[in-house]
Amino acid sequence: MTAPFDVGAEPIAGTEIHSYYRDRPASELSPLLRSGAGFTMFWHAVGFEGEMPFAAFADRLPADMRQVSPKRITEYLAGRYCAERALAAAGAEAGCWLPRGSDRLPIWPPGWTGSISHADGIAAAAVVARAPGTALGLDVEHWINADQAGQICRLIASQAELELLVALPPERALTLLFSAKEALFKALYPSTRRFMEFSAARLVDANDKELSLQLSEHWSPDWMRGTVVPVRFLLQEAYVSAAALARQTPVAL
Numbered sequence: 001m002t003a004p005f006d007v008g009a010e011p012i013a014g015t016e017i018h019s020y021y022r023d024r025p026a027s028e029l030s031p032l033l034r035s036g037a038g039f040t041m042f043w044h045a046v047g048f049e050g051e052m053p054f055a056a057f058a059d060r061l062p063a064d065m066r067q068v069s070p071k072r073i074t075e076y077l078a079g080r081y082c083a084e085r086a087l088a089a090a091g092a093e094a095g096c097w098l099p100r101g102s103d104r105l106p107i108w109p110p111g112w113t114g115s116i117s118h119a120d121g122i123a124a125a126a127v128v129a130r131a132p133g134t135a136l137g138l139d140v141e142h143w144i145n146a147d148q149a150g151q152i153c154r155l156i157a158s159q160a161e162l163e164l165l166v167a168l169p170p171e172r173a174l175t176l177l178f179s180a181k182e183a184l185f186k187a188l189y190p191s192t193r194r195f196m197e198f199s200a201a202r203l204v205d206a207n208d209k210e211l212s213l214q215l216s217e218h219w220s221p222d223w224m225r226g227t228v229v230p231v232r233f234l235l236q237e238a239y240v241s242a243a244a245l246a247r248q249t250p251v252a253l
């Protein structure tokens with residue numbers, strides 16, 4: 001596996017495993033997660049490589065995660081590590097290792113909410129102070145290739161949506177839209193608790209930093225059809241990241 005970043009080369013002490021993780025520079029996700037519009041964001045990202053880069057945290061795994069694959073253990077621990085670091089940066093309780101609630105949702109400490117995402121070799125978490133009617137979702141995706149794009153295109157995007165992203169190669173446009181919709185879904189799911197198809201939101205505007213996704217269905221009484229959610233994004237060499245910052249703005253259509 002080639003990591004999409006510059007990792008250190010120090011093996012985990014006391015093991016033969018050539019695995020390592022490295023915190024990402026503070027500047028990396030700043031354009032994505034800059035504060036504003038009433039949100040003060042805190043985040044942490046990490047790159048990792050090898051069989052068990054987070055072995056030092058393995059004793060914190062929930063019992064039912066101990067038998068899963070090394071890859072799944074790694075992504076789980078990487079996400080929890082990032083959440084702990086992001087909460088510390090926010091000034092929330094120190095050393096907060098998030099428990100796992102129903103539907104895989106992390107249980108954030110009182111007063112805070114956030115989102116975790118991981119992909120091969122990278123994980124990130126973002127947190128904001130909890131506020132009524134606001135929600136945050138984060139997603140990180142490696143670029144999909146043209147073959148993969150061909151297979152999933154119809155599920156994810158309409159022609160009209162892709163036309164708003166013509167400045168990008170088609171598979172990059174699709175990866176971006178996929179990531180933005182996943183970020184939106186992750187923001188709203190803790191309140192809606194409903195699975196939604198990718199057609200349940202549509203891209204209505206785009207610039208070089210932000211997409212506007214409009215809910216094309218009623219997701220819940222709080223998240224009504226017509227609500228527009230801004231999703232900031234960051235295009236990097238190996239992956240795309242997206243952060244949805246949703247506010248309840250019911251619109252009657």
Ligand SMILES: CC(C)(COP(=O)(O)OP(=O)(O)OC[C@H]1O[C@@H](n2cnc3c(N)ncnc32)[C@H](O)[C@@H]1OP(=O)(O)O)[C@@H](O)C(=O)NCCC(=O)NCCS
Pocket residue numbers: 075076077079103104105106116117118119138139140181182184185186187189190195196197198199200201
């Ligand atoms: C839920 C879903 C978005 C997560 O996908 P994934 O590839 O595992 O995504 P990420 O790595 O970005 O995020 C995983 C983390 O998000 C959190 N998470 C899991 N399910 C979640 C959910 N339903 N809502 C919010 N966060 C969730 C967890 O912390 C999880 O990591 P962990 O299990 O290691 O703790 C995906 O499985 C899914 O169901 N997508 C289809 C629904 C959709 O996106 N519809 C689009 C509507 S427009």
